[in-house]
Amino acid sequence: MLAFQILIDGFAISALYALGATGFTLIFGVSGVLNLSHGAIMVAAAVAAWAAASVLHVNTYFGALIGVAVALVAAFATYFAVVRPMQNSRLIPNEEKEIFVLTGTLLWGIMIQELIAYFFTNNAKTVLPIVEGVVDVLGVRTPRNEIFTAVVCCFVIGLLWLLVNRTRTGKAVLAASMNPRGVTLLGLELTRIYVVVWAIYGVLAGIAGVLLGMFLGVSSYSVGPLTASAFSIVVLGGLGSVSGSLIAAFVVGYLETLTAYLVSPAYRTIPALLLLVIVMYIRPQGLLGRR
């Protein structure tokens, strides 16, 4: 009984982590950017969906759509206002661009977080779920919303796989992650590929954020932990490796769920952190990373 419960809850949480981390790893793989405003964008999406449903009284589907749209706008703003000016800046030496982008996106994330706190307070918000009620799965009473979350996450990740592997745009993105210079030599504009990647990222982060808002609820305090968990999942899986992040997301998700059920919810994050430290010492490039 407990085993099934852990299996089901762990799956939903892991799928959500996976979706959140995929966009993050995609951007790193293609443009070498670690976006530390990730958590803020996810929370922005969830809060927008919440505000649309509870303040403007639109229906839940439309609210969710607004949430995703907000994340998309926020992702573009991150790219055009913060990341791109830094990458093109002649004042910043090349070898220091990484730390500048990290600092810049971090500050940007804090700005988004503070704005959310200012306009919508720090209180936790739960987005009205699209599907309600509970069903019995293998003898475990499971909210329909939890199943919905897992299904949507898997579906979106599947779509992403199709997009990257089966379409022309996706192949260009893939090529850019392997060899940016080679792509430009083939006549593809790198900037355009980056814009596409940030758009994909925005949609993924938005969906993940809205689902998170329905499943667990968010507040402006979740920004830091969300960024940290995406960061650790991505490093655990190997920076830039999408399949690595998927595996890592499930490892982290199940570890957390197991700890929460079997030991204590207070220790939830500790085993995953320990695992991360061990992996960093033994295999610094992550599970599926290339050096």
Place this chain on the structure above:
Amino acid sequence: MAGFFKSRLFFISLVTVIVAATLPLYVSGYILGLLTVAFYFGVFAMAWDLLFGFAGEVNFGPTFLIGVGAYTAGILNNQYGWSVYLCIVLGALASVIAGLVLALPALRVRGPYFGLTTLVAVLMLQNFIVVFADLTGGEIGLTIPDVITINAGANYWIALGFMAISAAILYGLSQSPVGLVLQASGQDPVQAGALGFNIVKHKLAAFIVSAFFSGLSGALLVFYFGTASVGTVVDVAVGVNVIVSAVLGGRRTVLGAALGAIFLIVAGEFLRPTGELATFIVSAVALLVVLFFPGGFLGAALSREARS
């Protein structure tokens, strides 16, 4: 080194410190208290800059070193009632050990991987503090029975003196041959190694020095506050402030980091009437500076001087 004592920078710093030392004679205790905290923060930022600006190691967890120093000193005082000064020294030593532990992965991995390890170190410390609440006071914070002094002026002078001495040592170190080797190994470790410098030894030394000053400052800070809590010395947000201070003031300048820290804390206080928007405004200003003047305050000033 002799040239430095004749330079304009030395003169300006000396005058600034002397002027700052006279402040307790005519400013309120409130401002002194604010600046006292700002000075300790200045040391955090300078110690961080030594690691990042010179050794080229992006330490996302400055609060790991600060927190270990602060909590060790605090716990020893709280549990055993040892004298304040002994606790401060032991806190700094504990921080040095923590620095060595943190340096281990740094010698194996680089870039974002190292950054993440340091971030994880902070999260682990935070969890540790919450889990062992009997010893550490957990989320509520640790009460520290003793303080150095309750006189606002004396506290201010201690902080100012400590910052001035730390600045002199750290700046001197950064300008010394050791500092140059550090800078070289940060920018191109392979070439620096090929020139015959022991990079591992230099980086370890940088970690030890950075940890020592972070821990010392952290320990002094808790004896000033009379309490140690996750929110003041360990939280990732505190670490972010340290990093932003250093980048804002001008990385690779050491002294700029202190300026950045003082600016950040004083600006945060001035913006208090704007309520919850204060952090937003400070972050926005910091972002603009990072975008348009990546050299920071001191970097911009120094390059203007170099041009003229």
